[in-house]
Structures are given as structure tokens and as C-alpha cells.
Amino acid sequence: MTAGARPPVLVVGGGPVGLTVANLLAARGVRVVLVERNATTSDEAKAISLDDESLRTLDAAGLAERVLEIVVPGTGTRYYDRKGRALFHARGPQAYRLGFPFKNQFAQPELERVLLAALTARPEAEVRFSTELVAFSQDGEGATAQLRVIGEDSASPLRVAFVLGCDGGRSTVRELCGIGMTGTSHEQVWLVADTTGDHHDERYGMHRGTPGRPTVIVPGRGGRCRYEFLLRPGEGEKGAKPDYETVRRLVAPYRTLGREEIERCTAYTFNAVVADRWRHGSALLLGDAAHMMPPFAGQGLNSGVRDAANLAWKVAEVWHGRAGTGLLNTYEAERRAHAEATVRFSERLGEVVMTTSRRRALARDVAARALLRVPAGRRWLTEMRYRPTARHAGGLVIGRHPLTGTQLPQPSVLVPPSLRARPLDATLGNGLALLGVDLPDEAWQRVDGPAWRSAAWPVRRVDVALGDRLPRPAPGRRAVADADGRLEAALRAARGRFVLVKPDRYIAAVFSPAEAAGVAARLRALLDRPAQAAPETPED
Numbered sequence: 001m002t003a004g005a006r007p008p009v010l011v012v013g014g015g016p017v018g019l020t021v022a023n024l025l026a027a028r029g030v031r032v033v034l035v036e037r038n039a040t041t042s043d044e045a046k047a048i049s050l051d052d053e054s055l056r057t058l059d060a061a062g063l064a065e066r067v068l069e070i071v072v073p074g075t076g077t078r079y080y081d082r083k084g085r086a087l088f089h090a091r092g093p094q095a096y097r098l099g100f101p102f103k104n105q106f107a108q109p110e111l112e113r114v115l116l117a118a119l120t121a122r123p124e125a126e127v128r129f130s131t132e133l134v135a136f137s138q139d140g141e142g143a144t145a146q147l148r149v150i151g152e153d154s155a156s157p158l159r160v161a162f163v164l165g166c167d168g169g170r171s172t173v174r175e176l177c178g179i180g181m182t183g184t185s186h187e188q189v190w191l192v193a194d195t196t197g198d199h200h201d202e203r204y205g206m207h208r209g210t211p212g213r214p215t216v217i218v219p220g221r222g223g224r225c226r227y228e229f230l231l232r233p234g235e236g237e238k239g240a241k242p243d244y245e246t247v248r249r250l251v252a253p254y255r256t257l258g259r260e261e262i263e264r265c266t267a268y269t270f271n272a273v274v275a276d277r278w279r280h281g282s283a284l285l286l287g288d289a290a291h292m293m294p295p296f297a298g299q300g301l302n303s304g305v306r307d308a309a310n311l312a313w314k315v316a317e318v319w320h321g322r323a324g325t326g327l328l329n330t331y332e333a334e335r336r337a338h339a340e341a342t343v344r345f346s347e348r349l350g351e352v353v354m355t356t357s358r359r360r361a362l363a364r365d366v367a368a369r370a371l372l373r374v375p376a377g378r379r380w381l382t383e384m385r386y387r388p389t390a391r392h393a394g395g396l397v398i399g400r401h402p403l404t405g406t407q408l409p410q411p412s413v414l415v416p417p418s419l420r421a422r423p424l425d426a427t428l429g430n431g432l433a434l435l436g437v438d439l440p441d442e443a444w445q446r447v448d449g450p451a452w453r454s455a456a457w458p459v460r461r462v463d464v465a466l467g468d469r470l471p472r473p474a475p476g477r478r479a480v481a482d483a484d485g486r487l488e489a490a491l492r493a494a495r496g497r498f499v500l501v502k503p504d505r506y507i508a509a510v511f512s513p514a515e516a517a518g519v520a521a522r523l524r525a526l527l528d529r530p531a532q533a534a535p536e537t538p539e540d
Contacts, residue, residue, distance in 0.1 A: 008033045008126070009315060010145050010160040012133050012173050014041060016108065017287035017304035018166030019115035023061040024312035026124040028430065030319050033158065034125065035147060037132040041112035044264060047301035048105055048218050048226055049074075049205070052092075053390075054305040055100035056410060056505065060430060063118055064100070070110045072221055073101035076384075077205045077298075079353060079368075082361040084210060087368050093383045099410035099423050103298065105205070105220050107194070133172050136163055138281045161319055163283040164311070166304075169271065171289035177280035183273030183343065186294065189231045189238055193247050193265040198225035198255060205298070207353050211361045214354035216296075217254065224263070227251055228295075230354060236267040270294045272347045274340050278332040282325075284311060293343040296350040297387070303339055306390065310335050313430070313503035323527040330395030330526065334506070341388035392506050398522045401510035403493055408505050411486030416471050421483040428501060432459045432508075435499040437491050438466050439513070441474065446516040447498065448476075459500075464491060 011022045014036030022034045050071060058064050076091040092102035119125045128147070134155050135146040143163050148155040165173025174181075200219035208215040216228040229250045236242050244259050251257045271292040278285045287304030311331045317323040355361050371377030380386060392405040412421040436444060444461070452459065463479040465471050466488045471479035482488050491499065498516065500509040500523070511519045 006031065006319060007142055007159045007161045009162045009164060009319065010035065010133075010143075010158065011164045011166055013165070013167035013171075013287075013289070014038070014112075014116070014127070014129070015166065015168065015287070016047065016111055016115065016301055017308055018164075019112060019119055020058065020061075020305055021164060021166060021286060021308035021312050022125060023063060023115060023119050023122070024057070024308055025316055025319075026119065026122040027061045028313065028316035028320075030124060030316050032119075032125045033128065033160070034119065035128045035131040035133060037130065037150060039130050039150075041109065041116055043109050044266070046108045047111075048108065048220075049298035049302070050104045050106055050111075050305075051298070051302045052096070052098040052100040052102050052104075053309075053407070054302050055104065056098045056425070057305050057309040059099075059425065060309070060503075061118070063115065066114050066118065067106075067111065068100075070114060070221065071104040071106040072203055072219065074103040074105050075101075075204045076103050077207060078202075080206065080208045080210075081365040081368075082209055082211055082358070084208060087209075087365065088372060088378075088381050089204065090382055090384045093385070094409075097409050098407075099425065103205075105203075105218050107220055107224060133163075133167075133176075136160075136176060136283070138283070143282045161282065162315055164315070165283060165285045165289040166287050168288045169292050171285065173283055174275060174285055174289050177283050177285075179280060179285070180276050181273040181292075182276055183271065183292075184347070185271045185273070186269055189236055189267050189269055190228055191231050191236055191242050191247070191250065191265070191267050192226065192228045193242075193251065194224065194226050194263040195251070195255075195257060195261050196223055196263055197258075197261045198223050200225045200254075207296070209353050209355070209361055209364065211356050211358045213250075214356065216354075227254070230356065231267065238267055238269045240267055241265060242267055272343050274336070274343060278336065279328060284315075284328065284331065286311060291339045291343055293346040294350045295346070296353060297342065297346040299342050299346060303342055306338075307331075307335055309504040317527070327396075327527055333395035334392040334397075337393060338388055338390045345386075345388050390506075396502060396508050396523075396526050398500070398509035398519055398526075399511060399515075401494070401497075403491075403499065403507050403510050406507055408499075408501050408507055409486065409490045410505070411490060412483040413480035413487055414471060414483050415478075415480055416473050419471075419481075424480065424487070425505070427462060427478055427480055428505075429460045430503055432503065433462055433501040434459045435462045435464050435491070435494075435501060436477075437464045437494045437497055437499060439463070439496065439498070443498075443513040444474070444477065446513040447520075449517075452516065452520050464499075466491065466495060 008031035011018050011034040022032045025032050078089045079087045081087050130150040134148050136143045142161045145158045146155040206217040214230045218226040274291045286307040397405045410424045461477040465481040471481040473479045
């Protein structure tokens with residue numbers, strides 16, 4: 001069956017996660033239909049922070065440069081104590097470790113417009129606004145979705161290969177699959193206001209831990225600034241639009257605010273929940289449909305983009321016929337543990353940083369200042385080592401090398417013949433990449449036999465030269481060398497070994513030349529896992 005004859009992938013939900021996964025799929029040659037029940041992209045105050053991993057993902061779809069035009073290349077978060085004094089500045093582990101700024105402020109409506117413009121320009125994609133999914137039925141070959149245009153009585157069927165639920169916390173896809181969510185709903189009401197004409201020019205977010213009024217301030221581009229305040233009882237209710245006087249009063253300590261300078265404003269509560277399962281036959285959940293978390297760690301949207309990065313290449317390989325549907329089981333196996341840990345971390349961070357208890361705030365400030373006095377404690381705080389580390393413990397991982405399951409950094413590398421420094425991802429391509437770290441030519445012969453040549457799809461081979469040495473091009477292989485010492489730091493532990501990197505830049509395996517045949521066999525088993533390994537689909 002030709003690509004044009006295959007049924008498309010249905011993406012339900014036109015928010016940032018849906019638009020991201022649709023762009024990633026279309027960039028891989030997959031036909032996509034995206035439906036969104038609203039008439040256009042959102043104009044609501046929602047996500048405001050993109051991290052370096054999300055920008056790396058968007059770069060895989062050719063979108064990073066356009067997105068960088070609308071973000072503030074940020075420098076992390078500054079935390080303040082109970083009296084409004086600066087405690088510490090959390091900048092992350094290393095500047096540009098993944099090739100992009102660590103934390104970046106943006107306006108969600110602008111981001112959605114950029115992602116939508118890119119998607120509608122792709123010939124593989126079709127976008128339908130004012131359209132909702134009302135039902136779908138599954139069989140062994142895919143699903144038939146019933147789509148209804150808002151305002152019409154009847155629905156029309158659409159044959160699809162997969163249904164990706166990117167439709168938020170009240171996900172229709174999740175409800176149609178009968179999947180519940182487990183976790184906690186929080187009753188605290190927060191006011192969020194996006195303002196214009198603001199004087200703040202800081203390139204970092206500010207978390208003010210004053211127990212009487214915990215506050216978050218995040219400056220943006222062109223005089224935009226977001227303010228978030230914990231409301232006291234009687235000051236506002238969830239879902240109600242706050243009145244101007246309340247907003248003006250809360251913002252007054254930081255600026256004078258006119259009515260016309262309030263761009264968006266709402267009151268909200270938050271949940272800390274995770275879907276009980278993320279796959280139901282040919283339907284899969286991403287973003288808020290799969291997990292919702294408090295906003296204090298700025299990881300809600302970024303977790304959804306991680307979902308998209310993990311799942312898109314797998315759906316594409318199955319859709320193109322290069323892998324079995326069992327590969328999709330590795331999605332939840334790889335993503336769930338980190339999503340759950342991030343939900344818990346976001347809760348704990350809010351309880352500590354945004355506490356209303358004076359006693360707890362005092363204990364927090366004393367503990368933070370004590371940690372800052374010792375180098376290890378200072379690194380723990382300023383490099384945000386308290387955050388959960390994304391690591392694949394299950395799924396498409398082979399072996400137990402310390403680097404296996406971790407994300408490969410993106411240093412600058414020297415690429416022949418010009419030897420100009422380039423980002424590592426530009427050499428890796430968009431499929432599996434096999435890096436040979438300081439290996440001789442004879443070692444590469446171990447991955448030139450039929451075991452590796454018959455893998456599910458081509459594996460790009462890259463010869464990696466560490467230290468102050470020139471790259472070594474050879475027939476059938478690309479070559480890179482260290483440009484500034486960061487490649488050495490990233491791969492020193494794999495010297496003399498092969499490193500198998502997945503398309504989402506997580507490491508699947510680190511192995512010696514003697515182990516090559518065994519790794520190839522395990523890889524084929526994971527890629528070609530029988531479809532019956534997928535969760536069973538109940539009768540409709």
C-alpha cells in the first residue's frame with residue numbers, strides 16, 4: 001500500500017501538544033488530520049515556559065528558528081524568601097546543554113499560531129477547526145472515527161490508522177476509551193493575569209514565597225508580563241473572570257495597571273493526576289489527556305512535548321510499515337515513570353515554595369541558606385538537581401550501561417570536510433543513529449553484517465573522535481570530532497563502545513563490538529514485537 005493510500009493519523013486537539021505531534025508526524029511523511037472543536041487556536045492564558053528539550057524537539061520538525069523568534073531566551077527561575085529577599089537563581093545543569101536556552105518564556109497564543117502556520121503549510125497535513133470527535137470504533141487495522149462539525153446534527157466517518165488524544169484534561173479520547181485518572185485535585189484558587197506595557201525586563205521567572213501572598217512573575221517579550229497570585233477565601237472562584245479592581249490591587253505592588261493593559265485574566269485550580277493507562281488499541285494519550293500537574297515547575301506543556309517526541313517517531317515507523325505495532329507499547333513504558341515523578345515534584349515544589357505557612361516558609365528559607373553555604377548544596381539548588389531526571393528504564397532500552405536510557409546532550413561538533421562547528425543533531429538525522437566512540441575500523445565490521453543490515457530501517461553510522469583529534473570519514477559512515485570539550489564530557493564513559501541513539505535522542509544501548517550481534521537481535525525483537533502484545537480492545 002502506498003503512503004497516499006494509507007489512512008491518516010487522527011490528532012484530536014489543536015493545542016501546543018497536538019500541533020507539535022502533528023508537525024513531527026508530517027515531517028516524517030505521515031498523513032495527518034488534526035481536529036479541534038474550537039473555531040481557532042486558543043487565546044487563553046495557559047502555558048508560558050518552554051525548556052531546552054522542547055526546543056530540541058521542535059527543531060526536529062524544522063520549527064526551532066521560528067519559535068525562537070517569539071520566546072525570551074530565559075535564564076531559569078529566581079526564588080525569593082518570605083520577606084521578598086532573593087534566595088537563589090536556578091539556571092539548570094549547563095547552559096545550552098541540549099543546544100538551546102534552558103528555559104524560555106513565551107505567550108501560548110503566539111506559539112500556537114506559529115505551530116499552526118507550519119502545519120497548514122505541510123502537504124501531509126489537514127486541519128479541521130470547529131470539528132469534534134464524537135465516537136470511534138476499532139478493529140485490527142486501525143479505527144473509524146465519527147467527526148461532527150460544530151453546529152451540525154450528524155457526524156461523518158473517517159478511517160484512520162491511529163487516534164492520538166491531545167485534547168486536554170477533559171479528553172474525549174480518554175473518556176471514549178474508558179480510561180480513568182488517578183491523583184489529587186487541589187482546591188487552592190490562583191489568579192493569572194497576562195498584562196501589557198510592563199516594565200519588567202528580567203529574562204527569568206520570579207517565585208516570591210511570601211506566605212501572605214505567594215506570587216509568580218514571568219516577564220515576556222515586548223512589555224508582556226504574567227502575574228499569578230494565590231487568592232484568599234472570598235477573593236475569587238475557579239473559572240470566574242476576576243474583576244478589574246481585584247487584579248489592579250494585586251498587581252499594585254509591582255506596577256500601575258490600566259484596564260486596557262490586561263490582555264487575559266482568569267482564576268483556576270490545578271490537578272495532579274495521571275491516566276491509568278495511555279494506550280487503548282490504536283488510541284494513545286498525550287499531554288494533559290495523559291497527565292496533569294501543578295504549574296510551579298513549569299513542566300506541564302514540556303511533559304506533553306516529551307510525549308510527542310517519544311511517540312511521533314514510533315507511530316511514523318509503524319505507519320510506514322517499518323516496525324510492528326508492539327513498538328507503541330514502549331511509549332508508556334518510557335514516559336510514564338518520569339511523568340509521574342514530575343507530577344509529584346510539581347506538587348512538592350508548590351507546597352514548599354508557595355506555602356502560606358509562616359513556620360514552613362521560615363524552615364524553607366533557613367534550609368536553603370544552609371545549603372547555599374556548601375558547594376554541593378549550592379549546585380543542588382542552582383543547577384536544579386532536585387528535579388526528576390528523564391531516563392528510560394523500560395521500553396526500547398538494551399543493557400545496563402550507565403548512559404543507557406539517558407538523553408544524549410547536543411554539543412557542537414566538527415564535521416568534515418569544512419570542519420565548521422555544527423549542532424550534533426544535524427549529523428544524527430531523524431532515525432536511529434549508531435555512534436562509534438573512538439573505535440577502529442575493524443570494530444565497525446561487527447555492525448556491517450546481515451544482523452545490522454536487516455534491522456527494521458537504516459541506521460545512520462557516525463564515527464566519533466574524542467579529544468583534540470580530527471574526525472575520520474570512512475565509506476558508509478559520517479564522522480564528527482569534539483569542538484569544545486562537551487562531546488568528550490558526554491561520551492567519555494562510552495569510549496571504545498557503540499552508542500545506539502533513538503530518534504528522540506535518548507540512548508537505547510551502549511555496547512562493545514563483541515556484543516553487536518546480540519544487541520541487533522534484541523533491537524529487531526523490540527521493533528517487530530507482535531501486535532497482540534498491545535492492550536486488548538474491548539468490544540464496542
